[in-house]
Amino acid sequence: MTNVTDGDQPSTDYASFLRAADLRVTPQRLAIIGVLAAEADHPSADEILSRARRIDDTVSLATVYRTLSSLEAAGIIRKLAIEDASARFELTPRREHDHLVDVDTGEVIEIPNDEIVQLHQEIARRMGYDIVSHHTILRGRRRQD
Amino acid sequence: MTNVTDGDQPSTDYASFLRAADLRVTPQRLAIIGVLAAEADHPSADEILSRARRIDDTVSLATVYRTLSSLEAAGIIRKLAIEDASARFELTPRREHDHLVDVDTGEVIEIPNDEIVQLHQEIARRMGYDIVSHHTILRGRRRQD
DNA sequence: GTGTTTGCAAACCCTTTGCAGCGTG
DNA sequence: CACGCTGCAAAGGGTTTGCAAACAC
Numbered sequence: 001m002t003n004v005t006d007g008d009q010p011s012t013d014y015a016s017f018l019r020a021a022d023l024r025v026t027p028q029r030l031a032i033i034g035v036l037a038a039e040a041d042h043p044s045a046d047e048i049l050s051r052a053r054r055i056d057d058t059v060s061l062a063t064v065y066r067t068l069s070s071l072e073a074a075g076i077i078r079k080l081a082i083e084d085a086s087a088r089f090e091l092t093p094r095r096e097h098d099h100l101v102d103v104d105t106g107e108v109i110e111i112p113n114d115e116i117v118q119l120h121q122e123i124a125r126r127m128g129y130d131i132v133s134h135h136t137i138l139r140g141r142r143r144q145d
Numbered sequence: 146m147t148n149v150t151d152g153d154q155p156s157t158d159y160a161s162f163l164r165a166a167d168l169r170v171t172p173q174r175l176a177i178i179g180v181l182a183a184e185a186d187h188p189s190a191d192e193i194l195s196r197a198r199r200i201d202d203t204v205s206l207a208t209v210y211r212t213l214s215s216l217e218a219a220g221i222i223r224k225l226a227i228e229d230a231s232a233r234f235e236l237t238p239r240r241e242h243d244h245l246v247d248v249d250t251g252e253v254i255e256i257p258n259d260e261i262v263q264l265h266q267e268i269a270r271r272m273g274y275d276i277v278s279h280h281t282i283l284r285g286r287r288r289q290d
Numbered sequence: 291g292t293g294t295t296t297g298c299a300a301a302c303c304c305t306t307t308g309c310a311g312c313g314t315g
Numbered sequence: 316c317a318c319g320c321t322g323c324a325a326a327g328g329g330t331t332t333g334c335a336a337a338c339a340c
Binding site: 043080081083085088100102103111115116119122123124125127128129130131132133134135136137138139140141142143 | 155203224226227228230245247248253254257260261264265270272273275276277278279280281282283284285286288289
C-alpha cells in the first residue's frame with residue numbers, strides 16, 4: 001500500500017458526501033470526512049477529533065459524534081463495535097471486508113472476506129434467514145516464526 | 146451428560162466452576178452461575194441481576210459485574226459484544242458457535258460454526274496471525290418463503 | 291483469624307443532548 | 316434571513332471502583 005489515490009479519489013470533493021446525506025457543508029464536517037478519507041485505518045471518535053482539529057481547530061467532540069451519526073444513517077460511513085473498546089469508524093468500503101484486531105497493538109486490520117460472506121449467506125439460508133448485515137471480528141496475535 | 150431434564154444438566158455443582166477459577170464459593174456467585182446455566186439464552190448483566198435475585202436477593206449489580214469479569218478471565222463464560230447494545234454473557238460453550246440476531250425480535254440464536262471456524266483459521270494464517278478469539282455476528286430476518 | 295468478597299454510592303468512560311449563538315444556503 | 320449547525324457543559328447509560336462491614340476457608 002503506498003499511496004494516496006487508492007481507489008480513485010481525485011480531488012477531495014468531500015462536500016458531495018455531505019450533500020448526498022442532505023447535510024449542510026460546514027468546515028467541521030469537511031474536516032471530519034477528510035480525516036476518514038485520509039487514512040484507511042479505523043479511528044475512534046476521539047482520534048477523529050484530534051486529527052480533525054489539525055484541519056479545523058474549532059471542531060468539538062459533540063460535532064464529531066453528531067456528524068458520524070448522520071453519516072452513518074446515510075450509509076456513508078460504517079461504525080464498528082469492537083469488544084471492550086469504543087466504537088471505530090470507517091468510510092463505507094466499496095469492497096466488503098471484515099476485521100482482525102491485533103490484540104497486542106489494538107490495530108484494526110481489514111480482511112478481504114469474499115469467502116466469509118459466501119459462507120454466511122449459505123448458513124443463514126440454511127437457518128431460514130435472510131442476512132441484513134453481518135460482521136466477523138477476529139482477534140489475533142502476529143505469528144512469530 | 147447423564148441426568149435429568151433438559152439436555153444438559155449440571156446437578157448444581159456450580160461450586161466447582163468457582164473453585165476452578167480460584168474463587169471463593171459465595172451464595173451470590175452461585176446464584177449468578179445458576180442463572181447462566183439455567184437457560185441457554187444470552188442475558189445482559191442487568192437481566193442476570195434480576196434473575197439472580199430470585200435465587201438470592203442479596204445479589205448486587207456490582208457483584209454481578211465482578212463475578213462475570215472473574216469468570217470470563219477464567220474462561221468459564223464468554224462475553225458477547227452486540228452492536229449498539231450492552232454486553233451479553235453465556236457459559237463458554239462446549240461446542241463452538243457464533244450468533245445470529247433476529248433483527249425483528251432481538252432474539253440471539255446460536256449458529257453451529259465448524260465451517261466458519263475453519264475458514265477463520267485459514268484466513269488468519271494467511272495474514273500471519275494466530276487467532277486469539279473470533280466471533281461472527283449475523284443480523285438477519287426470517288425468510289418468508 | 292485473615293484475606294476475600296460484598297453492597298452501596300460515587301466515579302468513570304463514552305456518548306448524547308439542551309441551549310443560545312453562529313453560519314450556510 | 317431562516318433554520319441547520321456549532322461549542323459548551325451538563326446529562327445519560329453501562330460498567331468499574333473505594334470503602335468498611337460481612338464472610339469463606
